[in-house]
Amino acid sequence: MQHVAVIGNGVAGLTAGDTVRRLGFDGKIIVVGQEDHATYSRPALSKSALDPSRDLEVSYLPEATHRGVERLGCTAVALDPVSNRVTLDDGAYLEYDGLIIATGTSARRFTDCKREYVVRSVEDAVALRKRLQSQPSVVVVGGGPLGMELASGAIAMGCEVTLVHRGLPMEHHIGPLFAEIFADVASERGLRFVDDYVTSLHETPEGMSVHLTSEPALTADLVVSAVGDAPNVQWLATSGLLSDGRLVTDQYCRVRENIVAAGDVAWSVSPAGLQRNPVWTNAIEQAKTAATALVAPGAAEPLNFQSYFWTDQWDMNLKISGAVPNTEEEPIVAKGDLGQRSAVLHWPQLGSAAALNIRMPIPRLHRLARTSTVTV
Amino acid sequence: MTTSRIELDRPRCEGHGLCEEAAPDLMHLDDDDELVIDQPEVGPEDLQAAQDAVRVCPVAALKLV
Numbered sequence: 353m354q355h356v357a358v359i360g361n362g363v364a365g366l367t368a369g370d371t372v373r374r375l376g377f378d379g380k381i382i383v384v385g386q387e388d389h390a391t392y393s394r395p396a397l398s399k400s401a402l403d404p405s406r407d408l409e410v411s412y413l414p415e416a417t418h419r420g421v422e423r424l425g426c427t428a429v430a431l432d433p434v435s436n437r438v439t440l441d442d443g444a445y446l447e448y449d450g451l452i453i454a455t456g457t458s459a460r461r462f463t464d465c466k467r468e469y470v471v472r473s474v475e476d477a478v479a480l481r482k483r484l485q486s487q488p489s490v491v492v493v494g495g496g497p498l499g500m501e502l503a504s505g506a507i508a509m510g511c512e513v514t515l516v517h518r519g520l521p522m523e524h525h526i527g528p529l530f531a532e533i534f535a536d537v538a539s540e541r542g543l544r545f546v547d548d549y550v551t552s553l554h555e556t557p558e559g560m561s562v563h564l565t566s567e568p569a570l571t572a573d574l575v576v577s578a579v580g581d582a583p584n585v586q587w588l589a590t591s592g593l594l595s596d597g598r599l600v601t602d603q604y605c606r607v608r609e610n611i612v613a614a615g616d617v618a619w620s621v622s623p624a625g626l627q628r629n630p631v632w633t634n635a636i637e638q639a640k641t642a643a644t645a646l647v648a649p650g651a652a653e654p655l656n657f658q659s660y661f662w663t664d665q666w667d668m669n670l671k672i673s674g675a676v677p678n679t680e681e682e683p684i685v686a687k688g689d690l691g692q693r694s695a696v697l698h699w700p701q702l703g704s705a706a707a708l709n710i711r712m713p714i715p716r717l718h719r720l721a722r723t724s725t726v727t728v
Numbered sequence: 729m730t731t732s733r734i735e736l737d738r739p740r741c742e743g744h745g746l747c748e749e750a751a752p753d754l755m756h757l758d759d760d761d762e763l764v765i766d767q768p769e770v771g772p773e774d775l776q777a778a779q780d781a782v783r784v785c786p787v788a789a790l791k792l793v
Contacts, residue, residue, distance in 0.1 A: 367783055374776060395786050411788040417779060632786050633746065711761040713745025
């Protein structure tokens with residue numbers, strides 16, 4: 353293998369490129385990145401970036417160590433896996449022996465209206481923060497962790513905020529126990545909840561109108577949509593690599609013998625079925641596995657890592673190691689008091705642990721999560 | 729023999745501890761969850777662990793110079 357092409361320069365692409373080099377690959381690495389600047393941490397965009405008490409500080413990641421050629425501000429538009437060629441948006445071709453697909457995802461949105469904001473890129477976060485400084489009224493659509501973090505940021509900046517979500521916000525991501533606590537705190541801070549589905553958004557002379565399934569329409573100066581992300585696979589449409597529109601890898605992040613994929617773009621086969629888990633630690637682990645499978649297949653081990661999720665909102669911090677605690681199993685309170693909204697909880701059967709508003713390093717949280725014996 | 733040095737931007741550190749998980753011989757969070765760099769000078773034998781630790785920080789608080 354002489355030429356490795358990495359398509360995507362987020363944390364997955366960056367880590368994959370570095371790992372390829374570290375494994376002793378001495379050929380040429382070329383990295384294609386849509387964004388024309390250095391790689392940064394995305395999780396921080398919806399957390400500290402909207403904190404009015406802090407200057408907006410982009411968390412740029414340490415520079416690549418892969419000594420490759422970077423083509424930034426450039427997009428791949430097609431792939432021909434038979435002739436091993438990627439077509440770029442400037443019409444150039446890129447030939448490869450090994451290909452790493454790490455094109456990430458795009459935020460889903462309802463319209464192209466300027467008053468509908470999303471947060472996926474650093475430019476998105478900068479634009480929203482700037483707009484929120486004039487304290488507009490805001491409707492946040494979507495009650496996942498991103499929507500709740502953005503609602504928290506908007507309220508901290510003094511905006512009047514309504515969040516539309518069918519059901520209990522974040523229940524699917526953090527389980528009902530924590531979801532109820534966060535919903536309570538958000539209400540105390542002035543967030544208004546509307547339990548409904550959004551059918552459409554419309555721009556009006558005054559702002560935005562948010563149409564719902566059963567409730568009357570809402571109006572606001574602007575809408576922030578946090579309704580999930582869609583993998584950037586349009587450029588693979590004619591490649592023959594997609595199944596049902598999805599880019600699916602095996603447990604070694606392989607798509608074909610000389611093609612691997614990592615990060616939010618990829619669905620992977622796991623013992624629990626097909627899954628896509630677009631979180632920070634997963635992107636990094638996938639990138640390492642993918643790079644190894646590509647250039648040192650003998651050394652590759654199947655993806656197997658302890659899931660880690662965290663959120664910061666309403667001046668609260670939650671960290672979860674392991675599966676989402678959404679079982680009937682009663683947690684053990686390892687430390688603190690849940691009534692005080694400050695506790696470390698452990699679900700031994702589930703293999704999960706969580707720290708709410710208690711600083712707890714991840715290695716310790718992982719160790720607790722993996723402890724199967726119940727200590728009384 | 730070339731060595732690199734791990735630098736910590738302490739105000740950025742949020743105490744996730746993913747770095748300790750990646751390089752437990754080089755750094756740890758103390759009982760107050762403050763990050764302690766036990767071995768700031770990194771030789772070739774620890775370079776990989778140090779790079780992993782720096783890369784995994786979600787707030788980019790670590791640098792390898």
